[in-house]
Amino acid sequence: MTQTLEALSRRTETLTSIRGIVHTMKTMSAINAVPYERAAESVAAYHQTVLNGLRAFMAKTGPIAMPVAAQAERILVVFGSDHGLCGNYNEALASHARAATEATDNTRVLCVGARMKDALTDQGLTPDTSFLPPASADGIGRLAGDIVTRLDEVGGGDLHNRVAVTLAFTRRAGRGQREPVMAPLLPLAPSLLSAPGHTGWQSRSLPDYTMSATPLFAALLRNHIFATVFQASAEALVTENAARLALMQQAEQAVEDRLEEVGGQFRLVRQDEITSELMDIIIGFEALKKKPSV
Template sequence: MPGLKEIRKRISSVKSTKQITKAMKMVAAAKFRKAQARILELRPYADKMNSVLASLATTVEIGHPLLEVRLRKRVEVIVLTGDKGLCGAFNTNVMKAAFKLIKEMQSEGIEVSVSAIGKKGNDLLKRRGFTPRQSWLGISGRVSYLNAKEITANIIENYINETFDEVILIYNEFKSALVQKVSIVKLLPLAPVKTEVSEPQETIAAFIYEPSQQAIFDNLLPKNLEIQVFRALLESQASEEAARMTSMENATKAADDMIDNLTLQYNKARQASITKELMDIVGGVEALKQ
């Protein structure tokens, strides 16, 4: 059994760790509330843009390069993770889904390239023998629309130049503070834009477009892709902070349990030590009497 001094040191160490995890939980909770507010505000905007594009899609005659479906020879897989750890299985779940998808496509003879948004995903790709085509680091925790524009511009340029024929994004979608779901989304080619509730033709025709339906459609399609990427970044940020908050809460509870067990162990060891000392005293007194 460990000595009293050693147990006291362990209790002190666990208490220090508990203070750290408790503080990290509070910080994550504050960041989570902001991230949650941002994604909840963006979702209606993203849905409305889809609605406008669906309206325009029924009136334009010429297509767009981003809608062009090509033979699936080269596929780009983009993994969206965080830059930091201590958030449970947040990063691991994304990477597991990515490696599984990559393996499936390679078995079909498809050439796969990978890019990483986030340091954790970038590092793990390198450890598994992949060389990321492009890496965007330092975004986690301070997502801005400029990040989405930069990422989207790179994707569009390489897609139009036929560097790859399809782009897939893998990220954690925010459901609630306790639930994050890994989502696999095809960014390019853009799927035909649809709305959940179809609008009557009379309502669509009532709009007056300036300069023209085709010009607006050509401008909104890349913008819609930017919004999709920005939404994924915000979904991932909210999911990361929620996962970190939950992870730190569990760590704090585990520290409490460990402190209770060590305290019980300390009391038992102290009681055994006192009992031993009393027995030694009694034994000494008996020896003197003889």
């Protein structure tokens, strides 16, 4: 009986330690998500500024018809995670990426994270290039710059005419869920270049610029591409931490339930031991009462 109580005590101590670790991981996931959320909000505001610049450019020059490449190389950029404790984050997105590439041939795959590379390989996709995921929000700009540079290399300096790029990442959905997203990046959507010319410039001041139109347009498009890649990466990191937070909450609840169960077993065993000790005392007392006097 004593050994059983000791075993239950050790189990309770172990579960209490695990609960502390899980609580710490949950807190870290919640804290880590904040800088990525702020980065996503900041780049969204920056992206809107770039789009306003494009709209101003179109309002002065008129819509631009980009040439369509007949044999554009298809590129899929998949944003994964190298951190654990986030469930099937990589596997689910890799499966979705595989389904998206079945309808097309000769798709070149670029991925973020060694674990995503393994997940894609398991799906029969061999990534052409693997990028290191950012360790903090400050590294998102580095990652976005590396991806844009690699795309520019593949496109031979003519991204808009030689490649068709799709971004695959996971974003937050309703009720704490997440969903895979396949977001087209290139070629540019016709509305991006034509709509501003049709809607006009919504201001009492007319837009103007002093630098040459060609380099200005190229800079606006490059910043649009950079901001889109940056935003996809930031959203993927926010979702990763949200997935880890949800799993840690489930794990914490499971540990709490187990602790309650072990605590109930401990109380029952302890009560049985106390009852047994009381019975021994009573039996001994009765034996002494019946003992004949000398």
